[in-house]
Amino acid sequence: MIQVRGLTYQIAGKLILKDLTFQVEKGEMLAILGANGAGKTSLMRCLAGELQGQAGGVYYRKRIIKSYAIAELAKFRAYLHQQNNSSMAFLVEDIVRMGRYQQRSTNAEQEATIIREAMEICAVNHLASRSIQALSGGEQQRVHLARVLAQIWDQREAILLLDEPIANMDMQFQHQSLAIAAALAKAGFTVVAVLHELNLAAQYASRIMLLKAGRKWADGSPCEVLTPTNIYAVFGVNTEVEISRKTLVPQIGAPAISLPLASFNSFL
Numbered sequence: 001m002i003q004v005r006g007l008t009y010q011i012a013g014k015l016i017l018k019d020l021t022f023q024v025e026k027g028e029m030l031a032i033l034g035a036n037g038a039g040k041t042s043l044m045r046c047l048a049g050e051l052q053g054q055a056g057g058v059y060y061r062k063r064i065i066k067s068y069a070i071a072e073l074a075k076f077r078a079y080l081h082q083q084n085n086s087s088m089a090f091l092v093e094d095i096v097r098m099g100r101y102q103q104r105s106t107n108a109e110q111e112a113t114i115i116r117e118a119m120e121i122c123a124v125n126h127l128a129s130r131s132i133q134a135l136s137g138g139e140q141q142r143v144h145l146a147r148v149l150a151q152i153w154d155q156r157e158a159i160l161l162l163d164e165p166i167a168n169m170d171m172q173f174q175h176q177s178l179a180i181a182a183a184l185a186k187a188g189f190t191v192v193a194v195l196h197e198l199n200l201a202a203q204y205a206s207r208i209m210l211l212k213a214g215r216k217w218a219d220g221s222p223c224e225v226l227t228p229t230n231i232y233a234v235f236g237v238n239t240e241v242e243i244s245r246k247t248l249v250p251q252i253g254a255p256a257i258s259l260p261l262a263s264f265n266s267f268l
């Protein structure tokens with residue numbers, strides 16, 4: 001569904017993504033993990049067609065992404081940005097409806113059902129007539145997730161790109177949102193999500209890619225990728241990893257962190 005071939009992206013003379021090649025198949029949920037500044041958002045923006053690399057490219061259904069018109073792309077590719085602007089006092093329902101802007105049908109009843117279902121699944125239906133600005137950070141994030149789900153809710157083989165979709169959410173909604181993403185992948189969507197929570201990625205993603213300084217460091221199943229060696233190489237922390245006997249999913253223990261004590265001289 002998505003093919004990335006030799007993608008290289010640089011900005012302001014700095015190489016951000018280096019010769020990335022991979023593909024994501026329909027039905028997969030790929031989690032992209034890496035340290036701050038590794039290039040995850042830049043990669044997502046390339047995957048979404050917002051940024052073009054200087055070499056290589058991104059292909060959807062074997063067609064280079066830049067050959068798609070925006071309206072055509074919006075029909076089957078939804079992208080939740082890392083940060084969503086809530087500087088205007090729109091109502092929650094209007095924000096979710098904005099997801100339908102490019103492809104709303106003339107069937108008003110069907111459109112209303114899509115908006116309602118997207119709000120229900122993200123548990124924001126009770127907030128429908130509230131201003132987005134009057135919501136908590138996690139609630140706002142659920143509203144924006146509902147907006148991108150509404151965009152492709154009537155598609156069967158859409159691409160869903162989620163950049164840190166659960167960063168502000170509480171534990172229940174983190175799990176619920178990733179369970180929705182995993183269920184959509186199982187139903188035929190192609191899902192790519194940038195995450196920082198290794199254990200949640202292990203639990204919900206079918207595949208994990210580690211990025212290190214713009215390069216692909218590891219790519220495979222959660223068990224193959226989330227090893228202490230890879231985690232140390234990418235995040236610089238020592239962890240213990242156990243494979244759960246119940247779920248066969250790797251569980252990453254809390255890392256042992258040593259503080260740079262010399263910097264705390266005035267406190268010690």
Ligand SMILES: Nc1ncnc2c1ncn2[C@@H]1O[C@H](COP(=O)(O)OP(=O)(O)OP(=O)(O)O)[C@@H](O)[C@H]1O
Nearest residue numbers: 011012014016034035036037038039040041042043
């Ligand atoms: N417009 C820009 N001009 C210069 N450098 C940029 C620009 N955009 C991004 N970068 C740099 O590119 C690198 C990768 O940024 P990116 O946002 O892709 O990282 P990330 O892996 O998503 O990080 P995080 O986990 O902190 O969100 C960073 O070092 C960042 O400072």
